[in-house]
Amino acid sequence: MQNESLPPFQELLDEHGSDVLGYLVATVGPHDAEDVFQETFIAALRAYNGLEHASNLRSWLLTIAHNKAIDHHRARGRRAVPAGDAEEVAGTVPSSNPRPDQVIAGRDPELWRAVSALPPKQRSAVVLRYATDMSYSAIAQAMDSSEAAARRNVHEGLQKLRGEFA
């Protein structure tokens, strides 16, 4: 029988749902995170039956989340500015300036603001590293970059945050 090793999809949702949402809050902002979260899991559900093995499902989900975040920023870029805007560069997450209704509340609002103000690649890399504990090779895979670039993005992002919180 096919798919014998795939766990019930509910298990993925229970085990990794909050990581995926946390990643999306930090990359697309709390206002849009829920919607992109749903896009992510709907895409995962569509692809799940065709998956050939059950290894590293967490990275698989976070890769989908990363791609959906890129789609989201592109779509928003299109709505905000005329077509052909320079923001539509493949593989990047254009920075988003939080709107007033996206005011981040929580225990550490300043840190969240600082994280969402990081350049897109650094922001994604830092969040994948520290919010979801991904290895550098998994971050590289999710962001479609080299492992060295993943390390560099995490390092530079961290330096920038330390600069603000020194």
Add this chain to the structure above:
Amino acid sequence: MTPLTEKQLQKMLKSPPSADLDRAVEGLLARAQRDGLIDVAYAPVDSPFGRLLVARTDRGVVRVALPNELRHRSHEEVLEELASRISPRLLEAPGKLDEERRELDDYFEGRRQKFDVPVDWALTVPGFRSRALHAVARIPYGKTKTYTEIAKAAGNPRAFRAAGTACGHNPIPLIVPCHRVVQSGGGIGNYGGGPEMKKALLDLEGAI
């Protein structure tokens, strides 16, 4: 102020602000249901005997796990079996089981004698076991049959032990009423939900 450590960053990033996971999941379920992406939906259903686990496909109820079974096998094992034998696109979606919940409630309250929800026989092995369980499904409310009678209905009058095994592997107890199958000598016989539950159900139905 001391510089930001990786540990602090980790701690802060792991408690995202104003993200409502429950609400996000609720929206996801509604979308998945609308797009037809849930192959198996399940939900816990309360009963006077404890919590049941009920699962359905688009064809009908495919699995009922009784409280006694859930004391011996974990919830996860039951779900893993559904994932591997039917489809891994399996989600907890209580809204998809409203009708099943209503009919079971009515049955336990003595207000319902016949289930109208359709049955999906996907977990039943074809052949003797399937014929035996189909015969069990036809036993009316408040009546009983013996294992020998079920064996006979399934085409082999001498296979009363195999009829017992078929009942023991009934994936949809209550709705396929294997509690209505008793021993020829008058004994109540085994039940996946435990003998007390079997007796209580037969009591409820006025069969004993």
